Amino acid sequence: MLPAVSPKIARSLTVIIPAYNEEKSLADTIQSLREQTVPIDEIIVVDDCSTDGTAAVARSLGVTVVCPPRNTGSKAGAQNFALSMVKTDFTMALDADTTLAPDAVEKLMREFISMEIAAVCGFVKPRYIRTVWERGRYIEYVFAFSFYKQIQDYYGKPMISSGCFSVYRTDILRAQQGWSLRTLAEDVDLTWRFYKAGYQVRFIPDAIGYPIEPHNFHFMSKQLKRWSHGFVQNVRIHWNDIVSIGYLRSLVAVALWDATFASLTYLIVLPLLAIIFAQPFFLLGYIIDAPAVLIPTILRRESKKELLQVISSLPAFFVLRTVNSIFMIEAVWTELICKRTFTVYEKGH
Amino acid sequence: MTAGLPGTGIGGFFYLLSALLMPAHEFCLMCQGKSNWSRWKIAVKQSVLAFLVIASVWGTGWLLGTIMSILRVKPETISSSVQASNVIKVTGIYFSLLTLLGVIVAIQCMGMIPNKKCKK
Numbered sequence: 001m002l003p004a005v006s007p008k009i010a011r012s013l014t015v016i017i018p019a020y021n022e023e024k025s026l027a028d029t030i031q032s033l034r035e036q037t038v039p040i041d042e043i044i045v046v047d048d049c050s051t052d053g054t055a056a057v058a059r060s061l062g063v064t065v066v067c068p069p070r071n072t073g074s075k076a077g078a079q080n081f082a083l084s085m086v087k088t089d090f091t092m093a094l095d096a097d098t099t100l101a102p103d104a105v106e107k108l109m110r111e112f113i114s115m116e117i118a119a120v121c122g123f124v125k126p127r128y129i130r131t132v133w134e135r136g137r138y139i140e141y142v143f144a145f146s147f148y149k150q151i152q153d154y155y156g157k158p159m160i161s162s163g164c165f166s167v168y169r170t171d172i173l174r175a176q177q178g179w180s181l182r183t184l185a186e187d188v189d190l191t192w193r194f195y196k197a198g199y200q201v202r203f204i205p206d207a208i209g210y211p212i213e214p215h216n217f218h219f220m221s222k223q224l225k226r227w228s229h230g231f232v233q234n235v236r237i238h239w240n241d242i243v244s245i246g247y248l249r250s251l252v253a254v255a256l257w258d259a260t261f262a263s264l265t266y267l268i269v270l271p272l273l274a275i276i277f278a279q280p281f282f283l284l285g286y287i288i289d290a291p292a293v294l295i296p297t298i299l300r301r302e303s304k305k306e307l308l309q310v311i312s313s314l315p316a317f318f319v320l321r322t323v324n325s326i327f328m329i330e331a332v333w334t335e336l337i338c339k340r341t342f343t344v345y346e347k348g349h
Numbered sequence: 350m351t352a353g354l355p356g357t358g359i360g361g362f363f364y365l366l367s368a369l370l371m372p373a374h375e376f377c378l379m380c381q382g383k384s385n386w387s388r389w390k391i392a393v394k395q396s397v398l399a400f401l402v403i404a405s406v407w408g409t410g411w412l413l414g415t416i417m418s419i420l421r422v423k424p425e426t427i428s429s430s431v432q433a434s435n436v437i438k439v440t441g442i443y444f445s446l447l448t449l450l451g452v453i454v455a456i457q458c459m460g461m462i463p464n465k466k467c468k469k
Contacts, residue, residue: 147364147398148360148364150391154388243460249456250456253452257358257360258358288410291402291405291406292361296402
């Protein structure tokens, strides 16, 4: 067993922010880093050949700006470009549209109490909760992060160290060759590679990040397509390794089953049953678990005002869930049945 | 973000069972000297949450079954109305649990097979 690291040892941290046309959101992200309760040694913005003023905004705020010779084509590519420049013990990957609670970094860094911990991730809540899609994502995140992910962490296997907001041990990250370009969900790939190598990943629910989520169907569909295909690609690549890793194999097996058969039930079986038996009550299957989703979400709220927000956003969750099921089925069909790999990386906003 | 559909299918049951087992799991760790207070807090909190979720879903099913009975009630079919109560049972809860059991058993069996192939 590797020796524990004393928490009193100075923790040096570099934050990598990959950015492609992020001039509208980048300043808020950098400002939230400046307001952290612990010092950050360096902030590196990777301007991935943006066509707007991303680089100018970053330079005006006094952070390090690097620009690859040509567009890297993905967030992973941009992050890897900066990884070679990191000189600190810890590296944080932060999306250019994500702001952090002032104590988020401190709470993440505090958890690196053992050399076996390769990554620590935090709780994610949408910054804006206005449209149907943002509301649906809000319920989805709060439910999953307050219930599912805490259970995963308890059993030592958070399924994903979220790419938008995670801190890594730099030496372990480099030993894993950084973020792989072979899938559209580089965060899943990296997390599962950590587990294969015997490292641990932690989830800290009190460390909160606020990304901007897709606000309309156009951008939501791009993100859902990327996530769906990314998940299935990772299952295909890592399957032989996953089955030998205790709780993780159950997590992934259940998630894959739900992605496929629950989606089919949702989209095809329930409506068919309602038609065949002329019983509209079968359609109750779409919302019968509303209390199951509502309770963890309500208990996680941070204020009384948020209670109203949770209740009013719940219907949007079921809309998003239905749309998500379509993309999941498409991804399973394309990647696993047709064996065609989807590789186009498109942003969600 | 986890893939799949939060709250649906067998995933919901999987996490509920995982949460309900947390206190027992923590007790085992305590016997091995590997437990601590913060872990106990999380175990208890999540298992209480799981109980609340189960109670709420059961209550919803009971309520829906009762509403269905009221809407379809006729004096000669009182017995069928009583049987229709708690619609949760008739919406496949047992089927979902069996499916979950099947998936878990299958994946555990796969885990026991020696891993000869490693994809890179």
